[in-house]
Amino acid sequence: MLTASAPIDLEVLNFLKVCFCVPVLEGYGLTETSGAASCTHADDPHSGHVGGPALCNKFRVRDVPEMNYLSSDVPYPRGELLISGPNVFSGYYKRPDLTADAFDEEGWFITGDVV
Numbered sequence: 001m002l003t004a005s006a007p008i009d010l011e012v013l014n015f016l017k018v019c020f021c022v023p024v025l026e027g028y029g030l031t032e033t034s035g036a037a038s039c040t041h042a043d044d045p046h047s048g049h050v051g052g053p054a055l056c057n058k059f060r061v062r063d064v065p066e067m068n069y070l071s072s073d074v075p076y077p078r079g080e081l082l083i084s085g086p087n088v089f090s091g092y093y094k095r096p097d098l099t100a101d102a103f104d105e106e107g108w109f110i111t112g113d114v115v
Contacts (some may be wrong), residue, residue, distance in 0.1 A: 002027060004036070013047050026050045032085040032102070032109055033057070057085035060108060061115065081115050082108035092112060 003013070004027040023042040028050035035089050038059075040051035053059045061071045061079035065115065069078035088109045091099035103109055103112045 001025065001040075004029065010048050019046070023047060030111060032089045032111075033083055033085070034089070037083055037085075037087075053083075054085070055086070056087050057083055059083055062104070062110075064114060067114065078115060080109045081113045084108050 001024045002026060003016075008026065009048060013026070025040045026047075026049065027036045027039040029037045033061055034046060036054055038050050038053050040049065043049065044090065044093070052078060052092050060082040061077050063070050063072075063079050064084055069080075071077045071079045084107065101110075
């Protein structure tokens, strides 16, 4: 089974795993990443995360100083998630203004999600 779209409650996720006796994978993606950008592995016994990047993606965390979220935070870096890869869209149709806002100066897509 696969769950995506919005975070699933941990109790519900664990119930589904036990009830159906199958792995329940959690994924993360956006329209701009052509669907999945990450997914848990079927053998992962831990719940409550969306796994690592898909093989075609790279993730990076950018500092959000106004929220005091820093990529240097220990033990868990925090910040805004940036994604690159061949599945990331090249821009919004006939909207160069939105496209310019969607990418940083190095070409990474800015998801707007804070992790």
